[in-house]
Amino acid sequence: MRRFTEGFYGYAFAMLVCLAGVAVFLLVTPQSRTEHIPKIDFSIDVANMRRAAPYQVWSPDPVLPNWVPTSSRKTDGKSADGKPTVTWKLGFATAKRAHALLGQSDEKPQAEFANRMANTDQAGGSIQINGVTWEKRFREDKNQRSLIRFLPDVTLVVTGTAQWDELSALAGSLKQQTKLTP
Template identity: 40%
Template sequence: MSDGPEPADDTTTPSDTPPGTTATAPRPPEGPYVVSPSVYKRLMSGLPGFCMAMLASLALVGLVILITPRHNESAMPHADYGSDLAGLTAVAPYQVLAPQGLPPQWFATSTRLSGHGQGPISWHLGFSTARKEYAALEESNETPDGAGHFIDRMTSQGHPDGTAQIAGATWDREFRPDKKQRSLVRRLPGVTIVLTGTASYEELGVLAAALKPQPKPSSSATPVG
């Protein structure tokens, strides 16, 4: 026979866990981790090696950047247009104009002579300007005006944009905004000159001012005295 109520048992059994819950094992107490001297030495000795590897990687990246080719003027094509100019002056039925005395930063990048004696003869001469823009001389005795004709094609159907006085001559300005294409147009007897490209009107004016009449080649040899 018991003399009184038995003390309550604080131990919880799985059967005592309320329905819908899961019993979890008690977590061990957390505390500082003890690393042996040999492991500590290996960890610390690996740090300088890691730093050296990082420095070597950075040096390799710097070397790759250093030797990677960059865009420069020497990589752009340079064109010699002397033969095309000589051919044009020999066969063109009009007074040929060509640039002389352009600034030294300008250089020709393309030249093309097309046509024949029985039809229009045209010359294209492209330049890289001092400001690294593009300017082209288009010269032809093709029909200048009208849809699909010379001026319409060379200016990409540019819109009238006033006039410019350059070296005593009047040039018509045309502009194609979506292509950022500016053009100077001059109609001469028997030939039309179009200066066009991404260059500013100022730089196109430099090209216009440099245009000079070119003499016809002599049909007979010059006697040597």
């Protein structure tokens, strides 16, 4: 009996007892194998943006199949010229479970907002989506792709780790929402 409490045999026996305890714990603990992505309802944020923003808001209509809206945030700020701005960022888990984000703002100069959202100021061509030209940008070290559209009153940025086809689908799903009076 003494050899199981001293030396190598004692150590090995104690390890086996511990590993058996861990194995029993893992067997009786319920484990979920399903994916859990937090889903939000951004319809109230769209309505609030339609009232608050001095520009006509753009939102996906309808949300793309198998895409999950995961975040929505409206912020009020100031442009470099000191004028108030309204920015909205809407995040998604795409059908391929990559990340995509729609950002829009009336910040001036428009290029500053676009550069910040895309994490680069280097344009890499353009793409036509539903007859509209979007500027393409890619930041390799962050694996971030961006589509940018400059409108007179708002800058739209569709960005994320999603591939170009998914970002193009999000950009193509955007519809301009009518302004609501407060």
